[in-house]
Amino acid sequence: MSDFGLPQSGDEGDFGKFDLRSVPSPCFVMDEVAIERNLAILAAVKAQSGAKVLLALKAFSMFSLAPLVRTYLDGTCASGLFEAQLANRHYGGSLTTFCAGYKPQDLPEIIKLSDHLIFNSVGQKDRFSSIVETMRAAGEQVSIGLRINPEHSEGHTEKYDPCAPCSRLGIPVSQLRTSDFVDVEGIHMHTLCEQGFEPLERTWAAILPKIEPYLANLKWINFGGGHHITRPDYNRDGLIEFIKDIRTKHQVDVYLEPGEASAIDAGILVGEVLDLPKNDKQLAITDISATCHMPDVIEAPYRPAMLGETNKGTSFLLGGPSCLAGDIIGEYQPAAPFEIGDRFAFLDQAHYSMVKTNTFNGVPLPAIAIWNSQTNQTRLIKQFGYDDFEQRLS
Ligand SMILES: Cc1ncc(COP(=O)(O)O)c(C=O)c1O
Numbered sequence: 001m002s003d004f005g006l007p008q009s010g011d012e013g014d015f016g017k018f019d020l021r022s023v024p025s026p027c028f029v030m031d032e033v034a035i036e037r038n039l040a041i042l043a044a045v046k047a048q049s050g051a052k053v054l055l056a057l058k059a060f061s062m063f064s065l066a067p068l069v070r071t072y073l074d075g076t077c078a079s080g081l082f083e084a085q086l087a088n089r090h091y092g093g094s095l096t097t098f099c100a101g102y103k104p105q106d107l108p109e110i111i112k113l114s115d116h117l118i119f120n121s122v123g124q125k126d127r128f129s130s131i132v133e134t135m136r137a138a139g140e141q142v143s144i145g146l147r148i149n150p151e152h153s154e155g156h157t158e159k160y161d162p163c164a165p166c167s168r169l170g171i172p173v174s175q176l177r178t179s180d181f182v183d184v185e186g187i188h189m190h191t192l193c194e195q196g197f198e199p200l201e202r203t204w205a206a207i208l209p210k211i212e213p214y215l216a217n218l219k220w221i222n223f224g225g226g227h228h229i230t231r232p233d234y235n236r237d238g239l240i241e242f243i244k245d246i247r248t249k250h251q252v253d254v255y256l257e258p259g260e261a262s263a264i265d266a267g268i269l270v271g272e273v274l275d276l277p278k279n280d281k282q283l284a285i286t287d288i289s290a291t292c293h294m295p296d297v298i299e300a301p302y303r304p305a306m307l308g309e310t311n312k313g314t315s316f317l318l319g320g321p322s323c324l325a326g327d328i329i330g331e332y333q334p335a336a337p338f339e340i341g342d343r344f345a346f347l348d349q350a351h352y353s354m355v356k357t358n359t360f361n362g363v364p365l366p367a368i369a370i371w372n373s374q375t376n377q378t379r380l381i382k383q384f385g386y387d388d389f390e391q392r393l394s
Contacts, residue, residue, distance in 0.1 A: 332344075
C-alpha cells in the first residue's frame with residue numbers, strides 16, 4: 001500500500017506451490033521470479049518510451065534484490081539521507097532525492113549522493129542555495145527540481161491525496177512564478193496511487209497550460225510513482241506514446257518512480273495460528289500483528305487477501321499478539337478450519353509492509369526469505385532477534 005490507500009492486491013501467483021513450513025514464522029517471502037517479471041515489464045516501458053525508471057525505495061527497499069533491480073532499472077529514488085545512503089551502498093545507478101523538509105546538515109551528503117535534488121518549497125530551495133553552490137564548487141554535480149502540486153485530484157481518499165486542500169506536498173501549480181525557477185532544471189509531481197494511465201493523462205492535461213511558460217527551460221519532468229504499470233490491465237501503450245510525445249515536444253527527460261509496481265504480487269507474509277479463543281465470533285490470535293508488521297491494515301485501512309481463502313466455511317477474526325485492541329487484521333474463511341499451529345500467508349506484502357515494520361510490544365520482526373518459484377529454492381536472508389528490539393531503545 002502506497003501513501004494513498006486503497007490496495008488492489010490479491011493475485012497469488014505461484015505462491016500456492018510454496019511450502020509455508022519451509023521458513024520460520026513470521027516471514028516475508030519474495031518470489032524473485034515475480035519481482036523479475038515486474039522489473040522486465042518496467043524495463044520494456046523504459047526501452048520503448050525512452051523514460052528513465054527509478055525504484056521508489058520507500059515502497060520496497062529489499063536490498064538483497066538490488067542486483068536484480070540494477071539489471072533492469074536506471075536507479076532509485078530516495079526520501080531523504082538514509083534512503084540515499086542505502087541507494088548508494090546497495091543499488092547504484094541514478095539517484096533522485098525528494099524530501100518534504102531537508103535539514104541543512106544532511107544536504108551536503110545528499111547532494112554528494114544524488115543526481116537530482118527535489119525541493120518541496122521555493123523557500124527551502126532558496127535557503128539552501130549556498131549549500132548547493134558550495135558543493136558544486138567542490139566538484140559535485142546536482143540538478144535541482146521543484147515538486148509541484150498539480151491541484152488536480154485523482155486520489156480516492158483525502159488523507160492520501162497530495163492534491164487535497166491544504167496539502168503540504170508540492171508547490172500549488174497556481175502559485176508558481178517565473179522567479180521560482182532560478183537554478184531549477186526539473187519539476188516533479190506525485191499524485192497517483194495504484195492507478196492506470198488515464199489519471200496521469202488527465203493530470204497532465206490539467207496542468208499543461210499552467211506550466212507551459214516554464215517548460216522551455218526545463219531538462220526533466222518526474223511523474224513520481226503510483227503508476228500500476230505492471231498490472232495486466234494497465235494501458236502501457238498509452239503510457240509509452242504519452243512519454244515519447246512529451247520527450248519530443250518539450251525536449252525533456254521523463255522520469256518515473258514506481259514503487260509498488262516493481263513488487264506487486266511478488267511477496268507474501270507467512271504467519272502461524274497461536275490460539276483460537278471465542279468471543280461471539282471465532283477468533284484467531286496469530287504471530288502476525290497488523291500494527292507491527294502491516295500497519296497500513298490499520299492506517300489505510302485495508303484487508304489483505306489471504307492465500308487460499310474461500311468464501312465458505314468457518315470464519316476466523318484474525319488478530320495479532322500485541323496488546324492493542326485494534327490489532328485486528330480481518331475476517332477470513334480458510335479452506336479448512338484453522339487449528340493451533342497452522343500456517344497461513346497474506347498476499348501482496350512485498351511493498352509498504354517490510355519497510356514499515358516495528359517492534360511495538362516487543363513483537364518479533366518477520367524474517368526475510370527469497371524463494372524462486374521456478375526452481376523451488378528458498379534462501380533465508382535475514383532473521384531478527386532480541387538484539388534488534390533492544391538496540392532501538394535505551
Ligand atoms: C515522491 C514519491 N515517488 C514515488 C512513490 C512510489 O509510489 P508507488 O509505490 O505508489 O508507485 C511515492 C510513494 O508514495 C512517492 O511519494
